[in-house]
Amino acid sequence: MTRRDTLEDETGKKLPAMTVFSLSIEYLRKEIVDTLSNQIVDIFNVSEIGWVLTVPAIWNDAAKQFMREAAQQAGIPGKNLRLCLEPEAASIFCRHLPVSKNTKQEVESISQFSSGTKYLVLDAGGGTVDMTVHEVTDNGNLKELYKASGGALGGTKVDEAFEAFLSSIVGPVVISEFKSQHLEDYIFIFREFESKKRKPVPPTGFVTIRLSTYLFKLCKKFRKNDLKDLLPQSGYESKVKVLPDKLRLDSDIFNEFFEPTVREINSYVDNLLTESSVDGCAAILMVGGFSESSVLQKYVKSTFKHLQVIVPNEADLAVLKGAVIFGHKPTTITERICKYTYGYETTHTYSDSCNHPKGRVEKDENGDLRCYDIFITLVKAGQSVKVDEEQPKKICTPITDDQTAIGFNVYASTSTNPQFTTEDGCSLIGQLRVPISDTSSGRNHEFGISFICGGTEIVVKVVDKESGEMMLKSVDFLG
Ligand SMILES: Nc1ncnc2c1ncn2[C@@H]1O[C@H](COP(=O)(O)OP(=O)(O)OP(=O)(O)O)[C@@H](O)[C@H]1O
Ligand SMILES: [Mg+2]
Numbered sequence: 001m002t003r004r005d006t007l008e009d010e011t012g013k014k015l016p017a018m019t020v021f022s023l024s025i026e027y028l029r030k031e032i033v034d035t036l037s038n039q040i041v042d043i044f045n046v047s048e049i050g051w052v053l054t055v056p057a058i059w060n061d062a063a064k065q066f067m068r069e070a071a072q073q074a075g076i077p078g079k080n081l082r083l084c085l086e087p088e089a090a091s092i093f094c095r096h097l098p099v100s101k102n103t104k105q106e107v108e109s110i111s112q113f114s115s116g117t118k119y120l121v122l123d124a125g126g127g128t129v130d131m132t133v134h135e136v137t138d139n140g141n142l143k144e145l146y147k148a149s150g151g152a153l154g155g156t157k158v159d160e161a162f163e164a165f166l167s168s169i170v171g172p173v174v175i176s177e178f179k180s181q182h183l184e185d186y187i188f189i190f191r192e193f194e195s196k197k198r199k200p201v202p203p204t205g206f207v208t209i210r211l212s213t214y215l216f217k218l219c220k221k222f223r224k225n226d227l228k229d230l231l232p233q234s235g236y237e238s239k240v241k242v243l244p245d246k247l248r249l250d251s252d253i254f255n256e257f258f259e260p261t262v263r264e265i266n267s268y269v270d271n272l273l274t275e276s277s278v279d280g281c282a283a284i285l286m287v288g289g290f291s292e293s294s295v296l297q298k299y300v301k302s303t304f305k306h307l308q309v310i311v312p313n314e315a316d317l318a319v320l321k322g323a324v325i326f327g328h329k330p331t332t333i334t335e336r337i338c339k340y341t342y343g344y345e346t347t348h349t350y351s352d353s354c355n356h357p358k359g360r361v362e363k364d365e366n367g368d369l370r371c372y373d374i375f376i377t378l379v380k381a382g383q384s385v386k387v388d389e390e391q392p393k394k395i396c397t398p399i400t401d402d403q404t405a406i407g408f409n410v411y412a413s414t415s416t417n418p419q420f421t422t423e424d425g426c427s428l429i430g431q432l433r434v435p436i437s438d439t440s441s442g443r444n445h446e447f448g449i450s451f452i453c454g455g456t457e458i459v460v461k462v463v464d465k466e467s468g469e470m471m472l473k474s475v476d477f478l479g
Contacts, residue, residue: 001062003069003478010183018070025053026074051076052327054319055456056123056130057085057148061412061429062477064457069478082330083456084323087121087132090287091142092332093322094121094312110285110310118145119283122269122300123319124290126156129265133278143335145277147382150268153261155197155290161257162193169234170227174218185212196254200294207254209247216245258295265296266303273304283308287318335384336454340412343377344432344449345421347399360420365400375411375418375426378451382416385454390461393448396434401442408432408449410475430477434462441466 006014029051036044053071055064064083072078094110110119115138123130129150134142166189167175179186192210201207211227219227228242241248273281284307290296292315301309312318326332348354350361350369360371379391398406410432411418414425421428434447446465451458462471 001060001066001478003066010179018066018073021067021070022073025071025076029074029076047077047080049080050327051081052084052323053081054084054086054089054323056125056128056150057087057132058128058130058150060477061458061475065474065477068457082327084326084330085132085148085456086125086319086323087123087130087148087287088134088142088144088333089320089322089326090123090318091119091121091132091134091285091322092325093318094285094287094310095140095142095332096325097312110283113282115140117283118278118281119285120269120272120278120281121285121287122265122291123150123288124265124286124293124296125154125288126290127152127154129153129268130288131268131272133272133275133281137334141332141334143384144333144337146272146275147337147339149272151264153264154288155261155293157261158197158257159190159193161260162190165236165253165257169230169236169240170215170219171223171230173222174215177218177222178212178215181218182212182214185214188212189215197257198292201255201258202251205251206241206248207251208243209249211245211247213245255295258293262293262296262299266299269300269304281307283310286311287315289316291315331387333387335386338379338381338383338385338453340414341377341381341416341418342379342410342412342451342453342458343375343418343421344408344410345428346374346376346396347372348374373420373422375413375421375423377418379453380416381414387454388452389454390450390452393450393463395465396447396449398436398439398443398445402439404436404439406434406436406447408434410477430475431479432460432473432475434471434473438467 003018005017007017007020008014033046051071053067055067068078068081068083071081097109097111113119113136115136118133118135120131120133130148131150132148133145135145137143163175189209189212196207196209216227219225219230223230231237231240231242236253239250239253269284272278284300284304286297286300286309291311297309297311314321347370350371354371356371356374360373361369362372364370376394378394379385385391396406408431409421409428410430411421411426412429413423415423418426434449436445439445448463448465450461452461458475460473460475462473463469
């Protein structure tokens with residue numbers, strides 16, 4: 001992901017993604033400020049707002065930085081902005097829910113889970129399934145037990161399955177003409193589908209979906225047939241009926257739209273539960289809009305019978321409301337698991353005791369032999385890090401006497417013990433620049449560098465060993 005990435009609209013027109021995101025955030029920012037201004041006229045000062053922007057926990061550092069920059073372009077001051085990881089927000093929200101009982105009179109809330117209880121948060125949204133496993137700590141806060149995992153799927157995959165079904169009947173040409181000539185009607189059909197998707201799917205019987213007359217006309221024009229006469233070729237003849245302005249689908253066809261997505265979400269959960277660090281997980285907390293789906297709920301409950309499955313009342317708002325609580329008390333999450341091994345690239349002068357392969361040794365501009373591409377590990381994948389914990393300090397010095405800055409190439413690796421930045425699984429993810437304002441000590445000028453990786457964003461603490469000056473720096477992940 002870079003600052004220059006573009007997005008396409010339905011018709012293929014491009015705009016910079018940064019413009020789309022920052023304008024969307026700006027719209028929301030203005031709405032919020034207007035609403036607040038109307039409600040609390042006198043005591044309200046915009047600069048006092050602490051803004052929280054939520055992002056999926058599975059996003060990488062570049063995507064998080066992208067959102068931060070988009071928010072700043074939208075007029076939210078960086079110092080007042082905090083990013084919050086969505087399943088964490090949902091988990092925090094659910095810890096604040098009142099205790100409730102289900103039909104079997106079992107307590108159905110995580111708010112009174114005692115310390116040591118482990119539970120999995122499944123945030124199933126439109127385009128992302130985002131999971132994290134939390135353990136309640138002694139003081140009632142939460143710590144992450146396994147790195148955030150999940151993938152790009154959710155409720156919109158069900159919409160895609162419906163579109164593929166329509167296309168298998170009328171043909172891709174009709175669908176694409178319909179989209180380009182009658183976009184409003186196309187959107188209408190999907191709204192209609194959305195309302196049916198949100199209702200419990202009947203185990204037997206059928207589901208009716210209203211279509212647009214243009215779709216019928218386009219079938220005539222491009223397929224030289226009535227829509228109902230196209231049905232036999234699609235193989236759906238026995239399961240689907242074409243009415244004058246509607247399609248009537250057997251409920252098992254409707255269920256099939258959910259089937260692959262729901263199965264895949266289940267296997268994500270299943271895989272996560274096999275990790276040893278989440279052994280003894282007691283419950284699954286289902287949040288996000290797609291968690292409201294009766295099909296998904298039924299599937300999760302029947303697969304994980306040994307676990308308590310909790311769906312809070314406002315599953316689709318859990319992230320939003322939890323983010324507000326997080327904004328007031330960001331230290332609720334005390335520990336997180338590092339997704340990657342982070343480090344930087346360095347070189348050092350060659351010595352006989354150095355066991356680096358000869359191929360990495362070259363002469364530098366001072367005539368000294370140096371080893372290149374060395375991966376200096378700052379924090380390891382899978383390691384648990386406390387929110388403000390500084391990783392062990394590394395000392396760095398300039399390579400030449402007149403250097404006015406030290407640049408670091410920051411790398412991430414999926415391995416826990418990478419030796420060289422050129423290994424498989426290592427990639428350059430960002431740059432860090434430490435300015436040297438006083439070059440009088442040349443190559444002897446030492447800087448202490450320590451990474452702080454436990455927050456929602458990585459921060460680097462740099463200490464100038466000569467002046468004693470301390471700086472907090474961000475890595476530039478966007479390039
Ligand atoms: N009752 C329901 N039954 C089935 N699906 C539902 C229901 N309510 C919402 N959805 C689906 O949930 C999805 C939206 O969920 P949500 O609002 O959590 O997504 P999001 O947070 O915007 O997206 P993401 O988390 O992927 O970035 C949509 O695909 C919508 O169709
Ligand atoms: Mg979401």
